Amino acid sequence: MTRPLDIVLLGLSLSSAWGNGHATTFRALLRGLAAEGHRVLFLERDMPWYAGAHRDLPDPDFCELVLYDDLDAMLARFAPRLRMADAVIVGSYVPDGIRLIDRLAVMDLRQLAFYDIDTPVTLAGLDAGHEEYLAARQIPLFDLYFSFSGGEVLDHLEQRRGARRAEALYCSVDPTAYAPDPLAPKRWDLGYLGTYSDDRQPTLEALLLEPARRRPDLRFVVAGPQYPAHIDWPANVERIEHLPPADHAAFYNAQRFTLNVTRAAMRRMGWSPSVRLFEAAACGTPIVSDDWRGLTDLLPAPGSIRIASGPEDVLAALALPEPERQAMGRAARARVLAGHTGRARARELAHALRAPARLVAATGT
Incomplete structure (x- = not known):
């Protein structure tokens, strides 16, 4: 029997889901790791925009969470723990990420990995010469490069970017937090949950705002922060500025259909499911989505x-008969529960971390 893993993860945020999808991704994964018996220390830079009322999970019960203010002081304090861990994983968009990776790379860690929750955005930025949280020269430093995107992106990382080993690690959902509520009244015919993004807005305009204009008798909703004041919201589109994760399931259950919109870079590369996709499906809420490679492998269409x-x-989807609408939701939920839960993803992560010879030799597993 293999022993549990000791993992240190340095990510953008676990404590606050305000304005980012990283927190919900980490929460589902880390709950899954805890359920599998693994030990996780999550180190998070204490940023002012995630503090106060925006910090909705200050004390998780499934891992150890430590906030830090100073990178050098944090590394000095946790150096022994970092060296003893079976794996140290750095996430995308970590503040001062490039300097952090350089420091970790010379610490003789058992394994150093990167978890890119923004792979297409990362690669597009590197192509343009932008190195915000990861430098192109650093990709070969990692024993493992976990990618939010799969498919041909993994070949690109290994063959063109010098990754030693690239593995898909899609987002996932906690089925205890996201489940159908058959008694919930349907307040909206179509809804969308997501932070504003320039490259998503044209799709949101075409797939939600324009249908709302054409069907003023239907009800729509958009939840998420940072939308500019100049957007012309139709009268039948309700706006919710921020929806904490604790309210996500109720939000999905109040919709007849939910809309999935993918960032342009992720749509181009394909195989980049958002956490919202799995959350809605786990609630049994039928999904209308923009198209990209790999989507119908993850959730077969049209079923x-x-x-x-x-x-x-x-509008054609919104007109589906009620039995067909409900059957869509059940099919999507079954697919997600079979392979896209946090516990399923945790098993994939643990399997990948145990595979390299370095860890096998070090632990005897």
Whole structure:
């Protein structure tokens, strides 16, 4: 029997889901790791925009969370723990990430890995010469490069970027937090949950705002922060500025359909499911989505998802008979529970971390 793993993860945020999807991704994964018996220390830079009322999980019960202010002081304090850990994983968008990776790379760690929750955005930035949280020269430093995107992206990372080993580690969902509520009244015909993004907005315009204009008798909702004041919201589109994770399941259950919109870089590369996709499916809420490679492998269409390229496709989905709508939701939920839970993802992570010879030799597993 293999022993539990000791993992240190340095990520953007676990304590606050305000304005980022990283927190919900980490929460599902770390809950899964705890359920599998593994030990995790999460180190998070204490940023002012995640503090106060925006810090909705200050004391998780599934891992050890430590906030730090100073990178050098944190590394000095936790150096013994970092060297003893079976794996140290750095996430994308970590503040001062490039300097952090350089410091970790010379610490003789058992394994150093990167978890890129933004792989297409990362690669597009590197192509443009932008190195915000990861430098191109650092990719070969990692024993493992975990990618939010799969498919051909993994070949690109290994063959073109010099990654020693690239593995897909998609986002996941905690099924104890996201489940159907058959008694919930349907307040909206179509909803969307997501922080504003320039490259997502045209799709949101085409697949939600325009359908709302054409069907003023239907009800729509958009939840998420940072939307500019100049957006022309139709009268039948309700706005919710921020929706904490504790309210996500109720939000999905109050919709007849939910909309999935993918960032442009992720759509181009494909195989980049968002955490919202799995959350909605776990609630049994039928999904209308923009199209990208790999989507119908994750959720086969038309049985468990509807693909839309314009407002006509959205309105056709909204007109589906109720039995067909409910069957879509059940099919999507079954697919997610079978392979996209946090515990399933935790097993994938542990299997990948145990595979390299360094760890096998060090632990005898």
